[in-house]
Amino acid sequence: MKGAESTVVQYRTVGEVMTGEVVQAYPGTSFEELARLLTTHHVGGLPVVDDDDKVVGVVSLGDLTRRQGARGRTGSGRDRVLRTLGRIVRARPAAGPAATAGGLMSTPAVTVHPEQRVADAARIMERRHIDRLPVVDEEDRLIGITTRRDLLRVFLRTDEEIREAVVDAVRPYGPGHDAATLRIGVRDGIVTIEGAAGPEDDVTVLLRAAWRVDGVVGVVNRLTGDGRDGSPALPTSPPA
Known part of the structure; x- marks a missing residue:
């Protein structure tokens, strides 16, 4: 895909x-x-x-x-x-x-x-x-x-506060271990993460780290493939 x-x-x-x-x-x-x-x-x-x-x-x-x-x-x-x-x-x-x-x-x-x-x-x-x-x-x-x-x-956190916390939480797990390459947005507690994905295991850990931030009620994964095979590296199931 x-x-x-x-x-x-x-x-x-x-x-x-x-x-x-x-x-x-x-x-x-x-x-x-x-x-x-x-x-x-x-x-x-x-x-x-x-x-x-x-x-x-x-x-x-x-x-x-x-x-x-x-x-x-x-x-x-x-x-x-x-x-x-x-x-x-x-x-x-x-x-x-x-x-x-x-x-x-x-x-x-x-x-x-x-x-x-x-x-x-x-x-x-x-x-x-x-x-x-x-x-x-x-x-x-x-x-x-x-x-x-x-x-x-x-619940009592602004979207901007949640976004800052998510950026800090995923920093070690972003593509190339640099969260600056990701585009992270938050609206009504739902986090959207966009960018080029790395290995599947890294993506799973990244999503789990974002999901565990206080105030996050959902995570939308819009990471694309890392260029090696042209397909998005997505977890096979939601992070537990």
């Missing part, structure tokens, strides 16, 4: 932006321990899993402050909520039978799979008015977590 060809590389997925190290609780985790986990790790919520690591619910800062009737005193500021929880932990309040993760959590948990698109996860958060989504495998076992901040990091 001769001439330029467009190939849209897959969209960013939840698996690319999620955090793999997850602070978690169990249904029997006490209120005191939940407060300690939230304040120590500076997180706004955490998933609750059973003995098989399957997600059964989510506990948030709001769940704990409502339990203590502290919402009116702390306001909506997260730092103030964390300070209030810190005081509760230091005071070692008597926990009632319902003051465990199992009694406080929101259930069923809203979860996503790692292969789902970032854009879809963002829509779920907006629709359900939540700030975090546990990421589960095909058997609903916890493998990570993604937050609104993770998703915003993908």
